[in-house]
Amino acid sequence: MDNNSDPACFQHPPSPRERRHGPVGYSDYASYRPWLRDEFSYRCVYCLIREQWGRVSGEFDLDHFVPQTANPSLASEYDNLVYSCHSCNLRKGDDTIPDPLKALTSQTVKTNFDGTLVGLTPEAERAIRVLFLNTPDMIRWRRIWIRICELAAERDPDLYRQPFSYPDDIPDLQACRPTLNLRPEGLNQSAFFRREHGELPETYLF
Ligand SMILES: [Zn+2]
Numbered sequence: 001m002d003n004n005s006d007p008a009c010f011q012h013p014p015s016p017r018e019r020r021h022g023p024v025g026y027s028d029y030a031s032y033r034p035w036l037r038d039e040f041s042y043r044c045v046y047c048l049i050r051e052q053w054g055r056v057s058g059e060f061d062l063d064h065f066v067p068q069t070a071n072p073s074l075a076s077e078y079d080n081l082v083y084s085c086h087s088c089n090l091r092k093g094d095d096t097i098p099d100p101l102k103a104l105t106s107q108t109v110k111t112n113f114d115g116t117l118v119g120l121t122p123e124a125e126r127a128i129r130v131l132f133l134n135t136p137d138m139i140r141w142r143r144i145w146i147r148i149c150e151l152a153a154e155r156d157p158d159l160y161r162q163p164f165s166y167p168d169d170i171p172d173l174q175a176c177r178p179t180l181n182l183r184p185e186g187l188n189q190s191a192f193f194r195r196e197h198g199e200l201p202e203t204y205l206f
Pocket residue numbers: 044045046047048049084085086087088089
């Protein structure tokens with residue numbers, strides 16, 4: 001594996017990264033869940049754990065990256081919501097962090113093969129610190145996944161595909177029908193649409 005790039009299982013999306021979807025009008029922010037699952041590729045925007053690595057997708061939360069307490073008017077704003085694992089959401093609490101779509105990208109964070117993260121900008125460093133992403137337990141967790149994926153790549157291609165596959169229950173966003181969708185063109189990029197049209201790859205990196 002190329003040691004100059006990040007490990008396959010911990011690749012941040014490149015920047016600039018724009019949102020694909022723009023649903024508006026749900027009174028209950030939980031209704032944004034299917035959109036956020038697809039938007040963030042079924043992984044935590046902070047630590048990159050995937051739904052497919054756990055047992056139930058209920059371990060994931062919808063996080064307001066500008067806390068509701070700081071700006072209640074953003075509580076149901078799609079663009080202020082990100083898909084986050086429960087642990088990262090708890091660790092972040094009411095801290096304010098930079099927009100993860102800009103602060104946590106392949107240009108701003110390097111993941112070493114020993115599991116450590118390096119923030120390459122002040123915003124990335126701050127996000128890593130506030131979210132406790134470089135604690136010994138997080139580094140150990142990352143190192144184990146990196147090694148498992150390396151071994152599976154060498155010895156068991158079928159096993160290797162599994163951590164990089166899509167969940168079976170990817171949502172049909174066309175059936176969700178928010179009041180308004182500011183980015184309707186994103187529907188054609190959703191995993192469900194691509195699967196329906198035979199365009200969804202078996203595995204993905206980010
Ligand atoms: Zn997380």
